[in-house]
Amino acid sequence: MKMFASERRNKIMHLLHDKQRITVKELAKKTGVSEATLRSDLTRMEKDGLLTRTHGGAILNEYADNETSFSVREKRNKKEKSEIAREAFGFITEKQCILLDASSTALELARYLKHQPIRLTVVTSGLQSALELKENPDITVIMIGGVVTNGSTSIEGKLGLDILDYVNIDIMFTSASGFSLEKGLTDFNLYEVELKKEMVKRSRKVVAVIDSSKIGVNSSAVFAKVGQIDTLITDKPIESDIAEELSSYNIYLASPIMS
Known part of the structure; x- marks a missing residue:
């Protein structure tokens, strides 16, 4: 089933919160989306300050992790x-x-x-x-x-x-x-x-x-x-x-x- 861009990116963030870092190959297996599309998503998400691109993948920014942790935001x-x-x-x-x-x-x-x-x-x-x-x-x-x-x-x-x-x-x-x-x-x-x-x-x-x-x-x-x-x-x-x-x-x- 085709995933919209917002769905893909939210899925990427959920996976990153579980693992802190992930490769494009892993993302492709998890989402069924092409590596080219995922690289484009990661580039966009890096510009938004949500993650940092690495060779072959991405790691979760500390800021982005805090943003999605309600217990942190609450304090x-x-x-x-x-x-x-x-x-x-x-x-x-x-x-x-x-x-x-x-x-x-x-x-x-x-x-x-x-x-x-x-x-x-x-x-x-x-x-x-x-x-x-x-x-x-x-x-x-x-x-x-x-x-x-x-x-x-x-x-x-x-x-x-x-x-x-x-x-x-x-x-x-x-x-x-x-x-x-x-x-x-x-x-x-x-x-x-x-x-x-x-x-x-x-x-x-x-x-x-x-x-x-x-x-x-x-x-x-x-x-x-x-x-x-x-x-x-x-x-x-x-x-x-x-x-x-x-x-x-x-x-x-x-x-x-x-x-």
Whole structure:
């Protein structure tokens, strides 16, 4: 069966996470794809900073490995993410239906909501977020169905998208591996990106919750263009020239320091 480029590259990353290094010949056997095509994929993925080409194969970049390890991402910039979560809570009102992606920043928002006396419906693709939110009796939690891969804490793929046809999403809170004016919101996991694209389309308002370390960074694939974002919440004010350009897109900027 023919594999799309995004499927091939995600498969390559899964194999690299298992072995840390792999040859083109091994990849060809595992994927059934020609070595020429795989070499092209590896070149593209090296440009994206996901791996390093070696003679006859590739090794996993330490940065890319960290990006896909949720336990590592969860600990990174934790204080900033907690501050962003508290700021994001100010955009939520009683009886709304909100959507949380499977990001570590969205998990911080879920942990904050867990202790708030507010009636909400929360739709999420994050397994850990759902487990946190179920502890609040005032919150109705709806999980998006799909595939859970080994080592993942998120739902991947589009199998459960039909559930979004039965709910009206007031606000989607989403994070990303990177945000830039040129690309918008970008993420590493290509399967998650496909799901998040659909989430964005089906939400009335999109609030990006991004710690400042990700501003100006581009990851593998775009899931929301700048024009699709309504609000950007970060842990500290961003550079004035970027702020001015975002304002031209009618994107509202917020941070705990500005509040």
